Amino acid sequence: METLFALTNVDFAYGPDRPTLSGISMTLDANDRVALTGNNGSGKTTLLHALVGLNKPQQGEIHAFGRQRRTEKDFYEVRLRAGLLFEDSDDQLFCATVAEDVAFGPFNLGWPRERVAAAVDSTLARLGLSHSRDLSAAELSHGEKRMAALATLLAMNPAALLLDEPTNGMDQAHIDVLIQTLQDTEAALLIASHDHAFLKRIARRSLRLENGRIAS
Amino acid sequence: MIGQPDQTRFRFKPDPRALILGVGLWTILFVLMQTPRALALAGGLALILAKAVGASWRTLIRRMAALNALLIFLLPLMAVESFALSAWPWRLAPDRLILFAAVALRANAILILAQGLVGAMDMATLGHALVHLRCPPKLAHLIVFSARYLDLLRHEWNRLYRAARMRGFRMSIGLRTWRVLGALVGGLLLRSLDRAERVLYAMKCRGYQGRFFMLHHFRYTAADAVFVLTLALAGGIVIWLDRM
Numbered sequence: 001m002e003t004l005f006a007l008t009n010v011d012f013a014y015g016p017d018r019p020t021l022s023g024i025s026m027t028l029d030a031n032d033r034v035a036l037t038g039n040n041g042s043g044k045t046t047l048l049h050a051l052v053g054l055n056k057p058q059q060g061e062i063h064a065f066g067r068q069r070r071t072e073k074d075f076y077e078v079r080l081r082a083g084l085l086f087e088d089s090d091d092q093l094f095c096a097t098v099a100e101d102v103a104f105g106p107f108n109l110g111w112p113r114e115r116v117a118a119a120v121d122s123t124l125a126r127l128g129l130s131h132s133r134d135l136s137a138a139e140l141s142h143g144e145k146r147m148a149a150l151a152t153l154l155a156m157n158p159a160a161l162l163l164d165e166p167t168n169g170m171d172q173a174h175i176d177v178l179i180q181t182l183q184d185t186e187a188a189l190l191i192a193s194h195d196h197a198f199l200k201r202i203a204r205r206s207l208r209l210e211n212g213r214i215a216s
Numbered sequence: 217m218i219g220q221p222d223q224t225r226f227r228f229k230p231d232p233r234a235l236i237l238g239v240g241l242w243t244i245l246f247v248l249m250q251t252p253r254a255l256a257l258a259g260g261l262a263l264i265l266a267k268a269v270g271a272s273w274r275t276l277i278r279r280m281a282a283l284n285a286l287l288i289f290l291l292p293l294m295a296v297e298s299f300a301l302s303a304w305p306w307r308l309a310p311d312r313l314i315l316f317a318a319v320a321l322r323a324n325a326i327l328i329l330a331q332g333l334v335g336a337m338d339m340a341t342l343g344h345a346l347v348h349l350r351c352p353p354k355l356a357h358l359i360v361f362s363a364r365y366l367d368l369l370r371h372e373w374n375r376l377y378r379a380a381r382m383r384g385f386r387m388s389i390g391l392r393t394w395r396v397l398g399a400l401v402g403g404l405l406l407r408s409l410d411r412a413e414r415v416l417y418a419m420k421c422r423g424y425q426g427r428f429f430m431l432h433h434f435r436y437t438a439a440d441a442v443f444v445l446t447l448a449l450a451g452g453i454v455i456w457l458d459r460m
Binding site for chain 1: 339340343344360361363364365367368411414415417418419420421422423424425427429430431432
């Protein structure tokens with residue numbers, strides 16, 4: 001099976017006195033569905049950010065999509081193929097309307113306008129968001145914001161989805177749609193969450209972080 | 217009102233670009249006009265136009281009240297023969313009064329025009345229209361981003377201020393109030409900086425390379441061309457009246 005991400009002995013610190021990840025080695029294969037658990041501050045978000053190059057590790061190697069990735073330029077391609085769902089959706093919905101937000105990634109992939117428009121329509125329909133396409137993110141409920149942020153990633157057809165607390169603030173109806181969507185997707189999944197009931201229904205294996213180390 | 221989203225977004229008639237062009241044109245004309253009668257006529261036309269595209273009386277009156285309150289303070293400065301305490305009681309100078317009337321009319325007319333036309337579209341539409349009018353993209357995106365994040369900033373401010381009040385903070389006159397307010401504003405600033413960084417991350421994560429694409433395209437119809445032409449023509453007539 002194709003390995004999408006492979007980390008070897010990755011260390012990352014936000015400062016000399018704040019080591020956050022130490023000696024992380026892990027892989028994420030195509031079709032993998034991995035739960036990433038651990039207490040607050042154990043390094044889950046930092047690890048997800050490192051996978052797409054928002055944090056550059058001080059030690060260790062990150063291989064992604066068949067190549068070692070080190071510089072900002074290396075990670076550009078990684079980001080187009082792996083979608084990261086941010087913990088706070090307001091960070092991710094920065095355009096004037098939901099539709100514009102969903103179109104942002106596909107446009108950057110260089111797709112022609114018709115294909116972008118079609119991707120926007122089908123993604124919004126799939127997530128039950130068609131009614132809010134011309135709304136601003138400010139007008140959405142918390143759960144709708146999460147789904148809209150997910151839509152911005154799915155529209156790009158990512159090979160991997162890295163989800164940071166996807167069910168945070170979601171009501172059950174939205175969680176059900178989310179579970180259905182994730183079960184249907186072919187993308188590899190790495191999901192950082194405290195919601196064990198949710199993880200149980202999606203993940204096939206799990207990684208537990210403790211103080212920046214992989215515990216199991 | 218600017219910043220307040222409404223359901224008519226992108227279904228605005230006439231084309232937002234035509235509106236912005238029209239407002240820009242008329243603002244220049246208003247500045248050129250000298251006589252009160254031409255300005256009054258232009259103000260009346262602006263009012264009709266503003267109502268035609270759906271500006272609400274309430275907002276218009278509220279904005280005009282604020283402007284005219286300011287103008288009343290300017291009245292003694294501008295329209296009396298000698299603005300000095302020794303010259304009390306002040307006497308109005310007729311020629312200066314006419315000048316003041318012109319200034320007041322011009323200010324009101326421009327306000328009606330801007331509030332009625334551009335103010336009736338939300339910032340997102342305004343930003344889009346500006347991009348399509350070849351306004352520098354950075355400026356236009358600043359407007360779109362402001363529209364999106366001003367609201368969030370307000371929420372964050374309310375949250376901080378409420379948290380302070382929950383613990384017994386009350387505005388008063390004194391050093392402590394200023395210190396607390398300083399801390400709140402500082403907190404807001406830091407949060408905004410963090411937010412800005414995370415938004416940039418989110419943009420990078422979806423492949424941002426310095427270019428913003430627009431999904432939505434306005435459609436410029438013949439009616440819009442007629443609209444702009446009519447505005448230009450009406451402006452010409454008023455200017456001609458002014459020069460007569």
